[in-house]
Amino acid sequence: MLLKDVSLSAIVAGFVAVLVGFASSVAIVFQAAAATGAGSDIMASWLLALGIGMAVTCIGLSWYYKAPVITAWSTPGAALLAGSLQGLSLAEATGVFIFTAALGLIIGLTGMFERLTRLIPLPLASAMLAGILLQFGFAIFSAMQSELLLVGIMCLSYLLAKAVSPRYAILLVLLSGVITVMFSGTLDLSHITLTLASPVWVTPEFSMAAMLGVGLPLLIVTMASQNIPGVAVLRASGYSTPVSPLITSTSLSTLLLAPFGAFSINLAAITAAICSGAEAHPAAEKRYIAGIAAGVFYLFFGLAGATVVALFAAFPMAMVAALAGLALISTIAANIHSCTQDPGYREAAVITLLVTASGVSFFGIASAFWGLIAGIATVLIQQLPNKASR
Template sequence: MSSLARIRALAPPSAVTAGLIATTVGVTSAAAIVFTAARTAGADAREVSSWMLALGVGIAVTTVGLSLRNKAPVLTSWSTPGAALLATSLSGVSMEKAVGAFVFSAVLTVVSGLTGWFARLMDRIPVPLASALLAGVLLDFGTGLFAQMGGHFGIAFPVFALYLLARRLLPRYAVVVALAGGVVASVLTGGWHLERVQLSLAQPVFTTPELDWKVLISVGVPLFVVTMASQNLPGVAVLRTSGYEVPISPVLTWTGVAQAVLAPFGAFGLNLAALTAAICTGEEAHPDRKRRYLAAVWAGIFYLCVGLLGATVASLLGAMPHALVLAVAGVGMLATIESALTGALSDPKSREAAVVTFLATASGVTLLGIGSAFWGLLAGVLTTVVASMARRRTTPSMPAARPVTASSRTPERTSV
């Protein structure tokens, strides 16, 4: 095989393009949320770049390794809903305690992979409640998009309008188009601070984990539940819908191990990708389904580049107008919020519990130092239990079956 043929075999243009698109969509739709989460935890510029480095390295290692091992497009990503949860629940939490919650969430993921009780655990948490929890967590991001129109209409509205237009014409690039339009609009309004942009490689910053039971319950447990329910579950569905029967327990185990190792550097959540994974599993990635794993491999390589340039990415996000960051984060979450609300209200029997979960989570209430995500889930479970007891009490008991005797038996008919 010639060198050119070998290169084309390892880097088919369609697979490379699909990997680049998946990475671009993943970064542009969620990097702003990761940046916000890090800032909420009190991270400085060096720590923000370390977060990006750890996440980029973690995604690259797990994506490339698992895809080559299974010969399937196993694309991993950072937990976007998890980042949104952190952005609303890490206020006042030290970086050491936050990292402790990241490690705790990773340990739960490893245990779920080693024991195989992921499916059983998810069965105990009804999907409508998990969806309602996610919707409540993301509510602030959705409303933030429209709140910015009050004082920054010239930036927020073009982002929203271009997103709607691109969703109809170029749905795969909707967030990218919205971001590009927002950048142009913000440049015209003079909101950029380009003097803050620094072209440099990211440097790892180690933070010693500190275990605080309140933070573990209010941050670590909801981070694990949201990531498993809103990222890993649909990620598995994407793979299986595309015809890839990948053993899930080893995948969860390795993503959890990678997160645990990289958590002190800022890797708050690693999981199966869902929306961006679909880009690498479709026919556009490669006409041969058995070769589509190359698209995921190239996506992992591009994520590694993003991680290595984490300082540049972080400084670029810092130079962006805050209104643009919130607007892009808002449109990046619209599809996820829509899916979460649809799942929350899908079952009439769980609808009341889902609404309770959504409202309690969205309220932002903090009790005993524990955030609203935990209490929202607890309130939803309590509502489900009470409703189930009420239904059992009001269901009339079935009359005892009458013994079948020879005289009561209906004569059988012979079919012709």
């Protein structure tokens, strides 16, 4: 049955989904790892753990449910970590990953996914995410000060690609950056060799401040910006795959691989659309092959994690910063729109955004947590007159 369903279009869709996912956000993952002081061996271990986790979940879930279930790391989650892990040790960061994965597993096993996502208003969750991501947008233009030509070409490529081929915009931005650096004569790839990544175990340490300030926001961001849209993509494509087993499977894989660097494995949204549409296969019941193919390519990319780390280290920091920022522009825009769309939550959402973006920290707890608390407090205070008049 499996061999009869295999098609070139589905395999290509799986490859493109993985390539776009890696190219658009691997730089953000590196920044998250670097925030803990991780070296190249730890970064390679992160990619290996994430690659294995995504491979197993993509292949297993797609095969079992006969649907293109595409998983990914949380790009917004990686951005949150890059901005929130400063001052934390690698062991404390690992404790955060385990804490978040354990909560996700409980949510999956108990079927609480939909109920919990309604507890925090979407405008506040969007505002928190926008506040986290703003610094990456700022970094594009900070990088332009030191590398005007390079970043300028990447920005121009982004705008042109968004107009012509939005799906592959970041892939084209990466290509334009690589070509520019190569022509400048500053790129030295002579020391890069094809080597397999090795897993590096990190014994976790559990800090209450880190779990509240980083772990809870990571859970909220992952659920709101990855799992909910991921389910929506499946539903829009006509797949009625049950949600709870998907959340349980991705959370369990994160929990098992967290000591090696898997910070968040969850449902994919944007790349899932590549595998669940008619481009993957005209017959919807045969598109699950794209999910299996994506899993195989995830495994290859994960095993090559050491080479990927060395390759990105060879490029200027300005290019990496610009690539990460440009990859997040659409997400920043969507979340700013979402957080200001509802007049009833607009003021609370703006306060959430401002507190989060400020980077303020109390009791060692990061600003994302306080932004959410400030927004919820604002909503409750604004609702007092309505309650008093009843």
